[in-house]
Amino acid sequence: MSDDNAPKPTPPVPGPPRLAMPRMAAAPAAPVAAAAPVSSDAAEWGRVTDEGTVEVREGEDWRAVGQYPDGTADEALAYYARKFDDLAVKLGTLETRAQGGGSSASDLTKQATHLLGEAKDAAAVGDLVGLRTRIESLIASLSEATAREAEAAKAALDEAIAERTSIVEKAEAIAARDLEKVQWKQVTVEMTELFDAWQAHQQNGPRLSKGTAQQLWKRFRDARSTVDKARRSFFSELDDVHRAARDVKSRLVERAEALASRGVDGIPTYRNLLDEWKAAGRAGRKADDALWAKFKAAGDALYAARAEQSAAEEADSAPRIEEREALLVEAKAVADEADLKRARALLTRIQRQWDDVGRIFPREKERALDDRMRTIEQALKSREEVDWKRNNPETKARVGDMSSQLLEAIEKLEDELAAAEKAGDNKAVKEATEALAARRTWLSALGG
Numbered sequence: 001m002s003d004d005n006a007p008k009p010t011p012p013v014p015g016p017p018r019l020a021m022p023r024m025a026a027a028p029a030a031p032v033a034a035a036a037p038v039s040s041d042a043a044e045w046g047r048v049t050d051e052g053t054v055e056v057r058e059g060e061d062w063r064a065v066g067q068y069p070d071g072t073a074d075e076a077l078a079y080y081a082r083k084f085d086d087l088a089v090k091l092g093t094l095e096t097r098a099q100g101g102g103s104s105a106s107d108l109t110k111q112a113t114h115l116l117g118e119a120k121d122a123a124a125v126g127d128l129v130g131l132r133t134r135i136e137s138l139i140a141s142l143s144e145a146t147a148r149e150a151e152a153a154k155a156a157l158d159e160a161i162a163e164r165t166s167i168v169e170k171a172e173a174i175a176a177r178d179l180e181k182v183q184w185k186q187v188t189v190e191m192t193e194l195f196d197a198w199q200a201h202q203q204n205g206p207r208l209s210k211g212t213a214q215q216l217w218k219r220f221r222d223a224r225s226t227v228d229k230a231r232r233s234f235f236s237e238l239d240d241v242h243r244a245a246r247d248v249k250s251r252l253v254e255r256a257e258a259l260a261s262r263g264v265d266g267i268p269t270y271r272n273l274l275d276e277w278k279a280a281g282r283a284g285r286k287a288d289d290a291l292w293a294k295f296k297a298a299g300d301a302l303y304a305a306r307a308e309q310s311a312a313e314e315a316d317s318a319p320r321i322e323e324r325e326a327l328l329v330e331a332k333a334v335a336d337e338a339d340l341k342r343a344r345a346l347l348t349r350i351q352r353q354w355d356d357v358g359r360i361f362p363r364e365k366e367r368a369l370d371d372r373m374r375t376i377e378q379a380l381k382s383r384e385e386v387d388w389k390r391n392n393p394e395t396k397a398r399v400g401d402m403s404s405q406l407l408e409a410i411e412k413l414e415d416e417l418a419a420a421e422k423a424g425d426n427k428a429v430k431e432a433t434e435a436l437a438a439r440r441t442w443l444s445a446l447g448g
Contacts, residue, residue, distance in 0.1 A: 042077035045084075046125030054080050056125045065123040077125055084126030090115055091134060098142060105145035112139045153206070160206045164216050167198050171223035179230035191227055194220075246283035249291045252276055256298035263305040270299050313361030323357045324369045331376045340380075340387055347380055406443045410436060 046056050052069040054076050055062045068076030094112055097103040116135045119128055171194050174187060198220060208216075256273050259266030277295060282288060331350050337343035354373060360366040413436045420428035 042074075042081040042125050045127055046077045046080060048073040048076045052076070054125065056080070056128060058129050063121070065125065080123065080125035083122065083124035084128070084131070087115065087119055087122060087124060087131060088126070090118075091131060091138070095134075095138060098138060105142045105149050109139055109142045109146055112142065157206050157208070160201070161208060161212060161216075163205070164198070164201055164208070167194055167201065168216050168220045168223070170194055171220050171227075175223040175226040179227065180234070184231055184234060187227065188231065191224060195224065241281060242284040242287065245281040246287050246291070248280040249277060249283055249288075249295070252280070253291055253294045253298065256295050259298065260301050263302065264309050267302050267306060270302055274299070310362050314365070317360045317362075317365070320357045320360050321365060321369070324354060324360070324373075327354055327357075328369070328372055328376075331373065334376055334380055340384055343380055344384070347377065351377075403443060406439050410439050410443070413439065 044057075046054060046065075047062070048054050048068070052067045053064050054066050054068055056065050065080055068079060071079075091112075094108055094115065098105075098108050112135055116132060116139070119132045119135060122128060171191065174190060174194075177187075179187075252273050256270060259270055262269075273295075283291065327350050331347065334343050334347045334350075337346060351373075360369065413432050417429060417432035417436065420432055
């Protein structure tokens with residue numbers, strides 16, 4: 001059983017307290033060769049005086065690190081040896097991180113420098129000189145990697161400045177355009193993408209100096225403000241244009257709807273209103289669609305009335321259509337009649353009957369029938385023109401003269417052909433034969 005009245009031992013009195021290690025971010029560092037563990041043999045590096053003072057040997061000198069009055073000398077040395085082991089573990093961790101890479105050399109240098117401060121005059125028992133030597137060696141080995149990191153950081157910063165400057169210049173180029181003639185949908189997308197790129201670069205890129213960042217932001221903000229101001233002005237003016245067009249089209253809808261009582265007679269007026277509608281301009285997609293639906297409905301009512309009228313007229317014209325189609329069948333005999341006078345008399349009679357039939361609806365049907373009759377008329381007219389040319393006294397005289405000339409030429413060529421054949425001149429025979437054939441053809445064309 002324990003004795004609750006027994007005196008409790010006095011806790012050890014350490015030397016100067018060590019500072020807590022800061023937590024630092026990791027980044028690549030130059031590898032450092034691993035060193036052998038520092039000996040923590042308390043008996044080799046420490047001693048306890050009769051008064052309970054614990055001392056540590058540093059080189060040839062002894063330094064007091066604290067007291068452990070209520071424990072044994074071994075307990076006192078073990079306590080301060082654990083303090084040394086704590087420092088050695090921290091150093092080992094830094095050496096491992098430096099050797100493994102992936103940690104920032106500058107951060108490791110800061111932590112090693114802090115640890116070196118802890119190791120100086122530390123309240124611990126162990127090879128503090130060797131520990132400090134290892135820390136100093138680690139700091140020296142990290143200096144080259146730190147310089148490389150600083151150089152890489154400067155290059156990354158220069159690149160970041162160039163990238164952000166590029167974003168600014170693109171925004172300024174947009175602001176320098178003729179903003180009264182741009183496609184605002186496209187420009188808005190471009191500026192939004194540039195602003196998103198700016199924010200992403202600001203959040204994820206290297207931190208720029210305050211002066212540089214503010215200067216670039218002012219340029220970007222000014223360009224963006226110029227574009228936004230022009231865009232607001234454009235859409236404000238566009239709203240005015242849309243409002244005016246909307247008012248005009250609203251009145252056109254009212255006028256179109258008022259034509260309903262006029263039926264077919266309102267169609268010409270509606271067509272004029274449609275021309276005014278096209279000239280009124282845009283009123284905005286939603287307003288245009290809604291107003292056009294009403295305007296078109298008013299027109300559809302008029303054209304529906306015309307369709308009903310056309311259907312009634314077509315039904316009324318059916319007998320007349322049949323009469324004209326019968327006349328067309330009869331008119332086919334005009335082309336078969338060889339005597340032009342009888343052909344003309346037949347066609348004239350049919351044309352009188354054609355006119356007596358009267359108007360036909362729809363007009364498209366009437367035009368189609370008229371075109372068929374016109375074809376028959378044109379065919380007879382062509383025959384008459386050919387006959388007139390053939391029987392014209394002047395024409396006949398000219399044909400007679402040409403025929404006489406051709407006959408004389410043929411007679412002469414026949415004599416030349418006979419002479420060439422007799423002389424055996426094959427070339428002359430060929431030329432005379434070809435000339436004879438040509439002139440006989442001409443004579444045949446003249447009816448000789």
